[in-house]
Amino acid sequence: MSEGSPLGRARRIVLVVVSVIVLLVAGRFFALRPKMAEIAVSQQTTYLTTPTRADGWVDYPEAVDWMRRAALGVDGKNAAAPLVHAMGSTLLPTGVDKGKLLQQLGVPDAPADAPKLVRLSDFEAVDGASSPEPSPEADDWLRARCAGAQAQSLSRARIADWIARSEAPLADVVTASQAASLYVPVPREQSAAVEGFARVNPIRLATASEALRCRAALRLLAGDAAGSWADLEAMWKLGLLVARSASLGEYAVAGVFWRDAMAGTVDLAASSAAKPELLAAVRKTLDAVPAFPPATETLMLQRLAVLNAFATPLVAKAAPDAQPGTLVAKAGTGVVLEGINQRYDALDAALQIADPRARIARIDQIEAEAVKAAQKEKTFWTRLVRKFKGEVPVEATAEFGGQLAMLGRATLGVELTAVSGRRIATVALAIAKFQREKGSLPASLAELGDVPKDPASGGAFAYKPNGQQFTVYGVGRDGRDNGGDLAEDMVAISQEPPRPPR
Numbered sequence: 001m002s003e004g005s006p007l008g009r010a011r012r013i014v015l016v017v018v019s020v021i022v023l024l025v026a027g028r029f030f031a032l033r034p035k036m037a038e039i040a041v042s043q044q045t046t047y048l049t050t051p052t053r054a055d056g057w058v059d060y061p062e063a064v065d066w067m068r069r070a071a072l073g074v075d076g077k078n079a080a081a082p083l084v085h086a087m088g089s090t091l092l093p094t095g096v097d098k099g100k101l102l103q104q105l106g107v108p109d110a111p112a113d114a115p116k117l118v119r120l121s122d123f124e125a126v127d128g129a130s131s132p133e134p135s136p137e138a139d140d141w142l143r144a145r146c147a148g149a150q151a152q153s154l155s156r157a158r159i160a161d162w163i164a165r166s167e168a169p170l171a172d173v174v175t176a177s178q179a180a181s182l183y184v185p186v187p188r189e190q191s192a193a194v195e196g197f198a199r200v201n202p203i204r205l206a207t208a209s210e211a212l213r214c215r216a217a218l219r220l221l222a223g224d225a226a227g228s229w230a231d232l233e234a235m236w237k238l239g240l241l242v243a244r245s246a247s248l249g250e251y252a253v254a255g256v257f258w259r260d261a262m263a264g265t266v267d268l269a270a271s272s273a274a275k276p277e278l279l280a281a282v283r284k285t286l287d288a289v290p291a292f293p294p295a296t297e298t299l300m301l302q303r304l305a306v307l308n309a310f311a312t313p314l315v316a317k318a319a320p321d322a323q324p325g326t327l328v329a330k331a332g333t334g335v336v337l338e339g340i341n342q343r344y345d346a347l348d349a350a351l352q353i354a355d356p357r358a359r360i361a362r363i364d365q366i367e368a369e370a371v372k373a374a375q376k377e378k379t380f381w382t383r384l385v386r387k388f389k390g391e392v393p394v395e396a397t398a399e400f401g402g403q404l405a406m407l408g409r410a411t412l413g414v415e416l417t418a419v420s421g422r423r424i425a426t427v428a429l430a431i432a433k434f435q436r437e438k439g440s441l442p443a444s445l446a447e448l449g450d451v452p453k454d455p456a457s458g459g460a461f462a463y464k465p466n467g468q469q470f471t472v473y474g475v476g477r478d479g480r481d482n483g484g485d486l487a488e489d490m491v492a493i494s495q496e497p498p499r500p501p502r
Contacts, residue, residue, distance in 0.1 A: 036328040039315065045301055045337040046311070047344075056327055057315050060308035061186035064197045064301065068183045068245050076180030077242050081107045083182075083200070083208070086172035088116045091205065093198045096187040104185045117169035119207050120214065121148035123162040138500035142221055145263070146214035156500075164217050170215065173208045177234035182241045196247030196298075196305045205242065205253050208300040209235060213260040220267055220497050225274040229282055232268065235261035238287055239418070241292045247305075248407060251298040255414035258292065262421030262492060269425075269432035270469070270494040276436055283429045293410035296351050302407065303344045311337055343370065347408045356416075357457050360479045363408050413477030416456045420474040420490040423452035427461060427472055428492060441465040456490070457481070470494045 041049055046058045051066070054057045071080060084091055084107050089098045102108065139156045143149040146159050163170075176182075184199035216231035239257030242250050268274050268282065314329045346366055353359040428447045435441050445451055445463045454461050454474040462484065464471040473484045473491040482488035 009363065020326060024078055036316070037331050037334070037335050039327050040314050040328040041327070044341060047307060047341055048479055053116070055315075055317050057312065058307075060304045060312070061188055061197070064304060068181065068199070071181035071244060072183055073180055075079040077178070078105070079176040079179035079182040079238075080184050080199070082172040082176040083205075085114075086169035086176070087204060087207070088114075091200050092184065093187075093201055101184060101187060101478070111447075115165065115168045116446050117166055117173065117207055117211055119148065119210065120146055120154070120159065120162050121152065123158075123165075135498070135500040137498040138221060138307075139471050140352050141495070141498050142217055143216075145217035145267070147210040149214075160218060163218055166211055166215075170211055173212065174230070174234045177237040177241070179241065181244065184321050196249065196302050197245040198249060198354055200242075200250065202247075202249035202253040205250070206256055208238065209253070209257045209260050211256070212238075216264045217497075220264075220271055220273065221500060223273045223499075225268060225271055225278055227478070228264070228268055228271075229274075229278065232264045233285060235264070236286070236422075240292065243418070244297070245295065245301060246293070246298050248298060248411065251293075251295075251411060252414050255418045258418040258421045259490075262425045265425040266428040266472075266494055267497060269428045270307065270496050272496065276318070276433070279429055279432055283426065283433075286422065286426055286429070289422070292415060292422065295408070296348050296416040298411050299344065299347060299351070299408065303341070306340060307337065310340070351408065351412060356456050357479050359412070360409075363412060367406055367409065409477075416477050417490050419455045420476070423455065423474050424461060424474065424492045427463075428494060431470060431472075431494070433466075441468070441470055468496065 040047065041052070041056065041058060043049060046059050048060070048063050048349055051059045051062050084102070084105070089102060092098045092101055135156075142156055142159060143154065146154075148154070149159055182199060186197050212231045212235050216228040216235075219225075219231065220228040235257050239254045239261065242257065243254035246254060265282065265286075270280060274282075311329070311333060314333050315327055316329070343366075347363065350362040350366060352358060427445065427448070430451055431442060434448060442448055443465065445460055452461075453459060456477065456479050457475045458478065462471075462473050462481070464484070471484060471491065471493050473489045475481045476489045478488065480488070484491050
């Protein structure tokens with residue numbers, strides 16, 4: 001078949017058409033190839049505009065360190081040193097160079113043979129420990145106040161042995177409560193991997209709250225009301241230190257400190273071992289404790305951590321012939337960062353709504369909107385187009401929006417329960433004062449005069465007198481009255497500590 005035949009001409013035409021199509025498709029793909037574009041350091045994209053790194057991008061770890069160092073003040077004591085001494089380097093965040101952090105803090109790791117604070121459930125009893133005379137009522141009361149003791153039916157002797165062997169690390173924990181702040185440098189080389197710029201391992205720190213709560217109960221059971229209050233006061237102060245400039249996990253543990261301190265303070269108010277002078281001093285101290293840091297503060301730290309982890313790896317210096325200070329990033333980065341900041345701005349505004357129920361409702365609305373946006377961004381065609389354009393995967397940030405709203409609800413829950421705990425403790429002290437002066441419980445909280453309100457509802461706390469005991473509760477993090485349900489509401493039950501045999 002010759003090239004001049006009709007079939008040959010048709011073949012040439014087909015080849016030309018196919019070549020043109022290939023060129024057009026290739027050109028289209030070339031046009032959609034991943035691009036780098038200039039990105040501005042502005043409050044819309046970066047939230048903070050200073051301090052900056054050598055390349056001009058925001059240095060988020062340094063900004064967080066600056067805030068935390070400033071809390072130390074002049075010659076301020078750092079709670080990190082005694083806490084590390086009490087618990088060892090396991091207190092520091094996971095996945096970081098702990099040796100380097102200890103060196104930066106100027107704190108040597110506790111020797112391997114030094115006593116360290118461990119959980120009661122991990123404590124190995126030693127043979128020969130003294131065994132107090134059995135007292136089922138006292139044992140049950142104590143187990144309910146020592147984490148893990150009830151589930152394992154641990155004896156009072158086992159609990160007392162754990163506390164006795166924890167005296168040295170607990171002394172360090174009490175010393176830490178008297179510090180000006182809790183400061184641990186943000187590890188620069190792995191800062192994006194550290195949860196919310198965490199200073200400590202929250203799970204490890206929770207052991208300190210459990211131990212102080214248990215020792216306070218053990219001391220009160222023995223009639224040492226002043227010693228019990230010393231532990232409770234340390235819990236109130238430590239919770240406050242941990243809650244300032246906190247990561248999400250640290251903020252939650254700070255709420256645990258205040259929740260446990262509330263329960264212990266209510267026990268103290270109910271105990272006949274606590275004299276009126278001590279209770280008056282307790283009330284005075286509680287009134288002087290600063291307010292629990294709002295959830296907006298922790299979310300601000302989380303915002304910086306997200307921006308650092310998400311955007312910093314995408315930012316690079318521009319070409320040598322570009323204007324000085326020019327930064328470039330993957331196409332669409334600026335738009336995505338603005339979207340992240342807008343979501344945080346919306347949540348921040350919601351958390352500042354004065355009416356408690358309206359605040360919760362608005363956060364729920366933000367969560368629903370974010371989940372809907374995430375579903376839309378997950379569609380096949382949306383992901384395909386963004387991938388060909390080389391844009392930042394917006395569906396990931398949309399998914400993050402839904403998670404952010406849930407975190408907003410969680411952090412608000414911590415704030416509400418912590419503030420409720422302190423207020424309930426204040427109400428319990430007022431009830432105890434009334435009971436000692438009048439010989440009976442008040443019929444209602446109105447008889448006490450001006451007492452704090454429930455921060456989660458805006459109304460009065462629920463109060464149920466029962467003989468010489470009482471229950472006070474708030475609606476808790478969900479804003480709904482569940483009738484004093486221990487799992488749903490913020491509940492304090494007054495119960496006179498039993499007197500064990502001597």
